[in-house]
Amino acid sequence: MRTRLAFVAGSLAAFVAASSPVFAQKQGGTLRISHRDNPPSASIHEEATISVVQPFMAVFNNLVVFDPNEKINSPDKIVPDLAESWSWNPDQTKLTFKLRSGVKWHDGKPFSAKDVKCTWDALTGKADEKSDLVRKNPRKVWYSNLKDVTVGSDTEVTFELGRPQPSFLSMLAAGYSPVYACHANGRDMRSKPIGTGPFKVVDFKRNESIKLVRNPDYWKKGRPYLDAIDWKIVPNRSTRMLGFIAGEFDMTFDSDITFPMLADVKAQKADAVCEARPSNVNSNILINRDEPPFDKPELRRALVLALDQKPFNEILFQGHALAGASLLPPPAGVWGMPKEMLETLPGHMPDREKSLAEARKIMQSLGYGPDKPLKTKVSTRNIAIYRDPAVILIDQLKQIYIEAELEPIDTTVWYTKIQGKKYTIGMNLTGLGVDDPDTNFYENFHSTSDRNYTAYKNPEVDKMIEQQSAELDREKRKKLVWDVEKKLIEDGARPVINQNVASTCWTPQLKGVLLQHNSIYNGWRFEDIWLDR
């Protein structure tokens, strides 16, 4: 009898334990989050900053999305969103989506395949001349292989590609790829957008707040759990941190907590849940290779050899940043090269003295030395996260007879200045919307890209980029990707110093938060998050 009782009690306990996550979620409550700055607009397709994606991703849906229950975004972990399923044609040039029916936009109008076509026509410049759905497109290059979008029926749409491109689905799964409403106009999408997502925009007050409320007609039944999300724009970082510590906010802005600040936050709010993760944002150096003196490849090599990642990492990240090339290294990154391979490349070699000796030798052969230093400027955006590494870089350059002075550039004219080639050396940050070689290589290194700021042009590299892009075998593609990375490093195309790591904190009452570890731009749908209070 006792055994039977124990068995029943045990089974009951096991059942309760197993089922508790299902029953535990509570409906309701307002999530209060601090926002670091004023989003330039609410239109995700028109912007290239997490300041827009993090608050507004919850307003939209994609066709497909990176699995929100997985920390690592990978091509194997893509799940349906507005599309119920998808299929490729045999030669992998046509990607057909079967769409959900019965989905409504926030204004009550029905969603259909026409909206999908409309969105990507706008992104590829094929939209009607009068359409202003998308006024500017920083990710034009993502869709350079997209030839057409055709509508089969209200629930079927096909993307026709010029050649096979396995990364295409990953790009559609990114937070940067929401489907827009065909009947909306650009001005509304920038100020009070409508989507099909779990939250509706109530108000976007510049410099003040963004208020979202639960979409009661959301097609995913039972979601979202939260009644509302209240973003407060608090430009002063100290005020944001103090607000979080005082319980004014339930969550910090993503990656807002630097390592020196993390100790403070934990000391003053011991129950805060904080997670440090790679942001897939890297610090890198821009070199004006078209003008003297850095038009000489030897000089560029000397500069790369002089780089020592350790001081950058220790001073700025207390040793938590990751060494890597332009793609995030494993385990968080899917495509980054292994450590042993990286350490054979200039700027990453473990024997620092040897690298410095070679760099000095090159400098001396070019006529520079302790008595005749090369005088130049390191230009950077006039923001602390850019200026700080620039100062460390200036210090390192002194070791190879380069005397550089800091030139802080007003952030509003930074890209204009860089693309106008009005700099010699620049300190830059680059964030990747998707952990995929195509988004990185095409955006930053392909000769046709708008965002190839250094105007790096190498026909051989262009060809290698296209080759890896079309390769369907994942392992073969990885090897091709590493070859591109090697070539970029050897060319000093945009030498990477660190892959940055930063923390995000939230209150223990906030449940279901799962940060994605290889892109800060994904996983902000907020539909599975709930408040236990």
Place this chain on the structure above:
Amino acid sequence: MGSYLTRRFLLMALTLFGMSVLIFVMLRLVPGNVADILVDSAGIADPKEKAKIARELGIDRPIFDQYIHWIGGLVQGDLGFAYVSERPAIEEIAPRIPISAKLAGLALFFSVIMGVPLGVISAVRQNTALDYFLRVLSLSGLSLPSFWLGLLILMASVQWFGMIPIYTNEPRSFIDEMLLLSIPAAAVGFRSSALIMRLTRSSMLEVLRQDYIRTARSKGASQTSVNYDHALRNALLPVVTIIGIEAAFLIGGLIVTETVFNIPGVARFLVEAILWRDYPIVQNLVMLIAFVVIVVNFLVDMAYMALDPRIKYAD
């Protein structure tokens, strides 16, 4: 008096016109315009996209046309469209004005209510321990930057009371709002109160040495009557001038305080608009500030007459 007022109002109109030209030209001399910034903020620098936005916003038109368009609208009460939010500028500016006005008013009230009486006490009790203490207090007020003082207040509130007096939700009542604004107002008004205190002290000391004060004392007037009826009224003229100047300077102090205390007022919004080169917002706000400063100056001049009957503004 009537003709003086007419001249004065004409001068005010001329000053506003001069300001409008100055701010309009200066904004366009600053490198980059909103089209550059909107495109730059997306990490691109495509000249075609910039030109398209510039055309849409009308900033590619000749500068003179743009000025006439703006001033013509302003005269008719049309402030134009904000470039960044793409909403009517009035809708962006109007809700923020009362917040900053209350904050500035409270800060000015705080600085006068603290500065004048403490300045008088300091002068009357010259070279006593209380005078030394008040002088140190006023010196610290002049030397502490308001952003630092604001942060100290926030840190102390979190540490000791577990709360933070920042503006995250709209206050439910006027009293709530005043309570919430009183802390930042004290932070921003502290510097002004210190200045007013020092000026009141030195002015009072000078007046207290005058013959008529001695006469008042010899007539048997009480100490309070001597200090407040005879001395303070005569010592107030320079103080009123400085209060007028400080009222204008408060705008500068508000920028920092609104940022630290997260108050969605006009001053913080103005800085943001300047960074984005949002011309309609900047131009209209600067004109509003200029108007307030001119009116305050006018009121100060009128106050001279009330304080010193000898002053007459001749026709």
